[in-house]
Each structure stands twice: as structure tokens, then as C-alpha cells.
Amino acid sequence: MSPILRLRDTSVSYLRDGELVPAVRGVNLSLDAGETLGLAGESGCGKTTLAMSVLHLLPRSARLDGEVLLDGHDVRTLSWGELRAARWSSASVVFQGAMHALNPVRSIGAQIAEPMRLHEGKQSESRLRERIAELLEQVELPVRRVDAHPHELSGGQRQRVMIAMALACGPRLLIADEPTTALDVVVQSQILELLGRLVSERDIALMMISHDLSVLSSSCSELAVMYQGELVEQGPTDRVMADPGHEHSRALAAAFPTVGDSRFRFAPAGTRPSEEASSAEPGSALLAARGVSVNFGSGDGIHAVREVNLEVADNEILALVGQSGSGKTTLARTLLGLQRPSSGRVLFDGAELATSTRGLRRYRGQVQLVLQDPTGALNPRHTVYEAVAEGLRIHGATSDERDRVTEALEAAELRPAESFFARFPHELSGGQRQRVVIAGALVLRPSVLVADEPVASLDATVRGEILALLLRLRVERGLSTLVITHDLGLAWTIADRVAVMYQGHIVEEGEVEQVLLNPAHDYTRTLLAAVPSLREQPATER
Amino acid sequence: MSAPATPRAIAWSRRGATLAESWRVYRRDRGGLVGLALLVVIVALAVLAPVLTDGSGLNVTRVDAAPLQPPSASHWLGTDESGRSVLLLTWWGARMSLVIGLAAAALSVVIGTVVGVLAAHFGGWTSTLLMRFTDFFLVLPALVLAIALSTVLTRGLGTIVLAIGVTSWPQTARLVRAQTLTVETRPYIERAKALGGGHRHVIGKHVLPAVLPLVFATTTLTVASAIIAESTLSFLGLGDPSRVSWGAMLKSAMDTGAVTAGAWWYLLPPGLGIAIVVLSFTLCGRALETVFNPRLRGVGA
Numbered sequence: 001m002s003p004i005l006r007l008r009d010t011s012v013s014y015l016r017d018g019e020l021v022p023a024v025r026g027v028n029l030s031l032d033a034g035e036t037l038g039l040a041g042e043s044g045c046g047k048t049t050l051a052m053s054v055l056h057l058l059p060r061s062a063r064l065d066g067e068v069l070l071d072g073h074d075v076r077t078l079s080w081g082e083l084r085a086a087r088w089s090s091a092s093v094v095f096q097g098a099m100h101a102l103n104p105v106r107s108i109g110a111q112i113a114e115p116m117r118l119h120e121g122k123q124s125e126s127r128l129r130e131r132i133a134e135l136l137e138q139v140e141l142p143v144r145r146v147d148a149h150p151h152e153l154s155g156g157q158r159q160r161v162m163i164a165m166a167l168a169c170g171p172r173l174l175i176a177d178e179p180t181t182a183l184d185v186v187v188q189s190q191i192l193e194l195l196g197r198l199v200s201e202r203d204i205a206l207m208m209i210s211h212d213l214s215v216l217s218s219s220c221s222e223l224a225v226m227y228q229g230e231l232v233e234q235g236p237t238d239r240v241m242a243d244p245g246h247e248h249s250r251a252l253a254a255a256f257p258t259v260g261d262s263r264f265r266f267a268p269a270g271t272r273p274s275e276e277a278s279s280a281e282p283g284s285a286l287l288a289a290r291g292v293s294v295n296f297g298s299g300d301g302i303h304a305v306r307e308v309n310l311e312v313a314d315n316e317i318l319a320l321v322g323q324s325g326s327g328k329t330t331l332a333r334t335l336l337g338l339q340r341p342s343s344g345r346v347l348f349d350g351a352e353l354a355t356s357t358r359g360l361r362r363y364r365g366q367v368q369l370v371l372q373d374p375t376g377a378l379n380p381r382h383t384v385y386e387a388v389a390e391g392l393r394i395h396g397a398t399s400d401e402r403d404r405v406t407e408a409l410e411a412a413e414l415r416p417a418e419s420f421f422a423r424f425p426h427e428l429s430g431g432q433r434q435r436v437v438i439a440g441a442l443v444l445r446p447s448v449l450v451a452d453e454p455v456a457s458l459d460a461t462v463r464g465e466i467l468a469l470l471l472r473l474r475v476e477r478g479l480s481t482l483v484i485t486h487d488l489g490l491a492w493t494i495a496d497r498v499a500v501m502y503q504g505h506i507v508e509e510g511e512v513e514q515v516l517l518n519p520a521h522d523y524t525r526t527l528l529a530a531v532p533s534l535r536e537q538p539a540t541e542r
Numbered sequence: 543m544s545a546p547a548t549p550r551a552i553a554w555s556r557r558g559a560t561l562a563e564s565w566r567v568y569r570r571d572r573g574g575l576v577g578l579a580l581l582v583v584i585v586a587l588a589v590l591a592p593v594l595t596d597g598s599g600l601n602v603t604r605v606d607a608a609p610l611q612p613p614s615a616s617h618w619l620g621t622d623e624s625g626r627s628v629l630l631l632t633w634w635g636a637r638m639s640l641v642i643g644l645a646a647a648a649l650s651v652v653i654g655t656v657v658g659v660l661a662a663h664f665g666g667w668t669s670t671l672l673m674r675f676t677d678f679f680l681v682l683p684a685l686v687l688a689i690a691l692s693t694v695l696t697r698g699l700g701t702i703v704l705a706i707g708v709t710s711w712p713q714t715a716r717l718v719r720a721q722t723l724t725v726e727t728r729p730y731i732e733r734a735k736a737l738g739g740g741h742r743h744v745i746g747k748h749v750l751p752a753v754l755p756l757v758f759a760t761t762t763l764t765v766a767s768a769i770i771a772e773s774t775l776s777f778l779g780l781g782d783p784s785r786v787s788w789g790a791m792l793k794s795a796m797d798t799g800a801v802t803a804g805a806w807w808y809l810l811p812p813g814l815g816i817a818i819v820v821l822s823f824t825l826c827g828r829a830l831e832t833v834f835n836p837r838l839r840g841v842g843a
Contacts, residue, residue: 278591338736353747363740364736368736369732369733369737370727372729373729376730377729378733379728379747379748381751383553383556385549386553389549390734390737394738394739394743395738421552422555422556424556444738
């Protein structure tokens, strides 16, 4: 019997400005029932293009070469009608971004029923409802929510609805494109578990696409690593992870460090463990929150931050860890003076934060912010030079502007600084943009840096470089950093201390080794358990 | 070295590059090019009117031609009820229409931009107050207000500009407010605030540069409607009686029975003039919109 999916020398090129630009080159793959394949790679490596070629869901400017055999039929030779039938009944897709892939004005029941109505013709309403209920049960959603609309569901529930939709017509192949990217670690592990169970229960094949090797390794039995349109490595997960053959797989694997592995401590991807970093002694408290609460709305509004005490000492990196919605970004905004606390005080160097415009401006010369998304954090109309000099111009220090901009860019490892002056954000890579944002903060010579998810929107291999930069800034300049993240691996890689935030409270705080290796609070344990890790056996087999 | 020597040079080369790129996109819009060419010709003729023609021909005491003559070799577009050349009147009337159109549009756009940006930037009750104020002007019948203003205030160029300006700004204000709101949610605004930038910095460096292109495109469209408004007011007899304008020409054509007498040469030139100028401004405005809003560009752009 032929496998469910077989790719033979598959290539896809896009027609751009009269030229064919290859996106996928000569890929060979095969996938059978009960198998799970993880397709890993950075953004732009062609992994989504490859997945969409299976259902021939490519834009008109694309050209598909080679063979794509789905259930033994080559999708390239299928007629329009046959292709329609194949979509959803032989293979279906769980799209990236459950927030936007659902229709906001229709109930989820109606949306799950849609593919069934389209593909299986007329059937009685009661039969349909029965099948929807069955599907909801399979994805572990309460059946009574069938009439709910997408906005009434959480992110994880919406992703479950997407999976139910994909399963509606009983496909033999399920393609999941970044199914957990926008989700919390805890929800992420639940979704991965669900996908794994569905594969073994329904005897289907799963192709999962992600940039995060740890997600794939915990849920797939086979791994394929893509790099610049080519499959550079393919094999059983255990082997690929334990002994990556290609340089790029090694870089990807190193970008998602294992908590507890001493090889990764103070050693962001590709660097050697820093001796100075582990031996550095933190100084006195520099930035401190004392009983800070932040409420939104009046009366019984939202209590985003409750009675938080937190200290960032001189010459240390503190990681503030928590799920989205735990109040960590609000706390950071409060520390920066961008948000007034409802009660409590923020102290910098022993003195309370000023409330006057002028006092706050002086304070902002000392405490600087690095935002999550470097693409949004840079004004697309400003050149790199202007973006970096912006802070200096605000603070009126213009006499040696050019030298200080050069110095800041070089400190952020953009060398030679002059060659970046006249460039625009869109001409830079994601990592370079984040370096520009960091340079824009460094140019004011701050003593504390607040970095809100500094690497969350960056590619795996670039993450390590940016983290190494933050670590080096601390070692070389004694710059204190408060890193806000949902990623415990990141905390393990660069932080001295870690504070865990849950529903507005700091539930645990202490040295990284102590908190992450011997967690005292239940929530910390939940977070740690949810981190996909190599030591778990892939859930899909055995 | 590719790097320019000074920060100022970087800023200027950046602006130059932006302009060149905008022009490249603009050039692809054939309608926009036609509109621009027409405008250049019309504006040049209007500006050079005192040089190219004899302004004394507008003085009724100095003309010797017979009234309401059809087009002939000596008067290409015939004469009006007092024997003045209609060609000369139309030529000079263009000056008035353009000046009032531009001035009124500038006034309206300035008010609209200031109100829109402030409402969106400060939010809270400032926004509520300003937007209710805008709503008030939005529901006022503009023509009636303009007529009332022109009657109460002394007749003259300034009054017409004011009347048109204060009645046409609310649309701009709402548009600018919407645009400002989207810009204000961008992370780079947060970054500017974290760098210590105050209101003036955020508005001046980030909000205005992002909003102004849109405002510029709106202005060209506003000029078109201001010219129509000016003609309407003059036609209703609320204009400046001492100056020639296209609306005033149409009014005297009505009043002196030129229409019933079949003097088409008296009606067509100012009417066509209004149509052509308004059309050119609209074409330019639409083309500018596509330059500043990439989403309006078609496939292959």
C-alpha cells in the first residue's frame, strides 16, 4: 500500500518580477498512517510553502515541480473538482493563528459543520449535530459550547475548534502549521498532547510545522529540518536531537535550551559559558517595587498587578516569568513610569519615582525599554541613525551626538556603525532591528534595561545572539537587565535570579538554580512541566 | 564610503529618496498626471495673467465693444453684458477661484488636523469635548452657515475663505483622528515615550509625519470642494462684488438675461473652468492617495 503522502523531488518557485525564485528545492518525504513528522526551520525557509503544496493551496504566482502524491494521486494532475474533494477529506490543515482563522460572526458549531456540508452533501440536521458533538468531545471541548462564538473562547479553545474543523471530514493526513505559536506554555502542552492522541486513536498521519524544535521533538516521531528551501536533515527525533548531523539543526537545537542542563547556563546558543557571568556579584538594589498594585477600571476592575515587591540589583539579570495575562508587562510599564501604580511605590536608587514631566524624563535616561517586536518598535520612516539618536535629541544632548550613536551601535554589535546610519528598518533583518532598538536604549547610557520578551519574535538562531548580547552587556558594562519572558529556557540561559508571576502576584523569587531546579510553588512546577523537553518520550508512539 | 558625512545629510538624502519614490508611484497614475499637467498650466496662466493680459479690460468704463457679442476674431469668447471680453474675465476669474480654493482648503485642513491629532493623542475628556465640537459642525448645514457668515461679516475675500474653511473641516478632523489613533497604537510610540519623549516629541516626530501625507492628499480633494463652494456662494451673490470670479460671472449671466438671450459663450467658459479645475484637483488627490496608501494600489504595483 502506498503511503498517505509522498513527495518526490518536489520544488516550488515563486514568480517575482519576471524571475522564478525557488522557495522549496527537491524535497523527498514520505508519511504513513500513525506517523508524525515535524518540519522545523526558520521563517522564510519554505516550510509553509511545502505544506501548502500538498493541498495545492499555493498562490497563482507559484510553480510546483516534481511529484506530490496524496493517497497515491498526484495533486498536480488532479482536476479542480478532484482537488476540492481531496482538500479536507484526504488532507486538512490546522492554520497558524487560531485568532484570525475563525469567522467571528458564526458559531463554532456552524463553522465545524461547514466542511461536512460542502463535502458530503445533504444530511439531516440531527445527524450533523451528533457528529459535531462527537468532534468536540474528541478535542476535549464541552459539547454545550457548540453555539459559542469565537470571541467567547480562549486561545487554546479556539485552537481546539480549528483542530475539530480539520478533523470534520475524517482526513487521513493532518497538517498543523505552527499550531501552538501564539499559545501559552501550559495550553501548548495540552494541544500537543491532544494532537498526539488523535494520531494514535484515528490512525492518521500528522505533519507539524514549527520553528521551535523543542515543540516538535516532544510530539513527533520523525524530524525534518529545512534550511533555505532544502531538507538538510531527516530522521527519527531521538537521533536528530541527540546527534544533529547538519550545522543548522545544531543551531536550532541550541536555540531552545533545556532547563537544568548546565551546558546552557550562561551560554546562549553558540557561545561558551561565560566565566565572568557566573562569578559576578550583584550589587545593591537599583530599581525596586514596593507593594505595587495596578488596577484598571474603577471599583471591581481588573487587578493586573497586586502588592508586588521586586528588586533589580546593580549588575544582575532578573527574569520575570509568567504566562500571558499574568501582569508582567503591566508591572514593567509601571517600573518604567509609563503606568501609574494604583498603590505602592517604585524606587530608583533609593528615591521614589518623580511624577513631574521633567523628573520622569531624567529618570528615563537611567531606565530604558527594549520592546518585543523590533519591527513595530522602529518608526519605518526613520533611518537607523535617527532611531538611535532619538533618545539623545529628547534629552537635549546633541553636541557629540554622532560619536555617541556610533558608540551605541557598536555596543549593540552593529559594525561598522557608519554603514548602518542611513539604512531603514525594512532593509535590516529581525536580529539587526532588535540590535538597533537596543542601541537606541544604550545611547542614553542607562543603568537598567527593561526588556519585554526581547527575542519572542525573532528566529531561533538569532535569539541566541541577542541573548548573548544582553549577557555581554552585563558582564562588560555592569548593565542590570529585567527580562520579561514566558520562556523558562531563556531565564535559565542568561538570568541570575528569576521571579515567577501568576495572576498579578509574584509567587516565587530566587536564584535561577534554586527556583527552576527545586520549585517551591505549584505554579512554577506547572510551568516547568509544560516546557516541552527532550527527556519526555514522544507521546505519539509506543 | 556610502555613508553620508553628517546626520543632517542623512535626513535630507532620506527625504530626497522618499520624494523620488513617491513620484515614481505617482507617475504610474495616468489620471493623476493629466490632472497635474492641467493644474500646472492653469496655475501658470493665472499667475501670469497681469503680465500676459491687460487688466484694464476688466474696467467697464474703459471698454468700447458692444455688449453680449458672440465669439469673433477680436473677442474669441464674445463679450459680457457691459462689453468686456469673456476670455479676459474667465482668465482673471481663475485667479480668484484658485486663491479662495487654496486658502479655504488650507484653513479647513489646518483646523481639522489640529483638532483630529489633539483629540486622538490626548484621548479622555479632551477627545470627547473636541469630537462633540466636531459633530456639531458636522451636522450644521454647511451652505446655510456659510450664507449666514457671509451676510453677517463684511463682504470680501477673507469672509468667503472663512465661511468655507469653518464649514468644511470636520471631515478632515475625523479622518486625521482615525489615522492618528492607528499610529498611536504602534510600539514605536511606546518606545518614544520610554525614551522620555513628551507630547510635543511624539506628535512632532512620529504622529505628524505619519499623518501628513494623508492630510496632503485630503487637501487636494478639499481644494476642489472649496472651489465649488466659492462658486456657489458667489453665484448666490455673497461673494466679493469688486472682484471677478467664475461664480460671479455665472451670477451676472443669470441676472442680465444672458441665459434667456442664448448667450452660451457667457455661461460655458466659467462653467467649464470650474469643472476642469475641480476635476484636476480630484485626479491629483486620488493619485496622491494611492501614493500614500499602498493598499489602494492595484496588483503588480
